[in-house]
Amino acid sequence: MDMPVNVPIDDPNADTEWNDILRKHGVIPEKPPSPTPIIQEAILEAQKRDYENRLEDKDLDELAALEEDEDEEFLEKYRQQRLAELSHLQKTSLHNQVYPLQKPDYSRDVTDASTQCFVLVNLTSSAGNNVESRVLSEIWRTLAAKYGDIKFCEMRADMCIEGYPDKNTPTILAYRDGDIRRQIVTLKELNGPRTSVRDLENVLISLGAIKENDSRLRQNPMPAKNFDSDEDFDDWD
Incomplete structure (x- = not known):
């Protein structure tokens, strides 16, 4: 009758040659993926979103003040967005009381x-x-x-x-x-x-x-x- 063999394992999550052999033969489970790349990707995505939306809350005067610092085409996009918003508010502001x-x-x-x-x-x-x-x-x-x-x-x-x-x-x-x-x-x-x-x-x-x-x-x-x-x-x- 085969007796189970206790395989010595110091740290099943360690990146060692011995643990690689044990994982290959299914003795210990695969090491879970590191969360670091996922976290870094989320941070980069948040930074990209913040940069793309950096003009989101600027009014027309503030947009005009940024003409030397921002790409003109990019700035014009937000200028038109603000004008459209102001036009919409003017048309829909029917109450005010x-x-x-x-x-x-x-x-x-x-x-x-x-x-x-x-x-x-x-x-x-x-x-x-x-x-x-x-x-x-x-x-x-x-x-x-x-x-x-x-x-x-x-x-x-x-x-x-x-x-x-x-x-x-x-x-x-x-x-x-x-x-x-x-x-x-x-x-x-x-x-x-x-x-x-x-x-x-x-x-x-x-x-x-x-x-x-x-x-x-x-x-x-x-x-x-x-x-x-x-x-x-x-x-x-």
């Missing part, structure tokens, strides 16, 4: 309108002492002026949904193509009463309402009213 809603017109002004663009509804507090609701109303006006291709609407929650709890306000409803794409109840999942324009812009990006490289993201709007005073927080539940 917050629309007050009435319940009988909700279907027309929101659900139906969302087949043409994103429609975001802010259901506000029926009382006047909800700090988060007041914060969002300020941000809503800033966003509406900045993103005219998105329709921003506002309505008292209890006028939209009878008996809607005031503690659930503000509530954001995001519509597209007749459906609710996202619902945010209060600003708790954002940054509470300290929610900023940028926080809501991140929501717009996640929805696909604006792109990550949208040039308008680089524009700094006037800061929304600060509701951080003790008097304001005393009223907030």
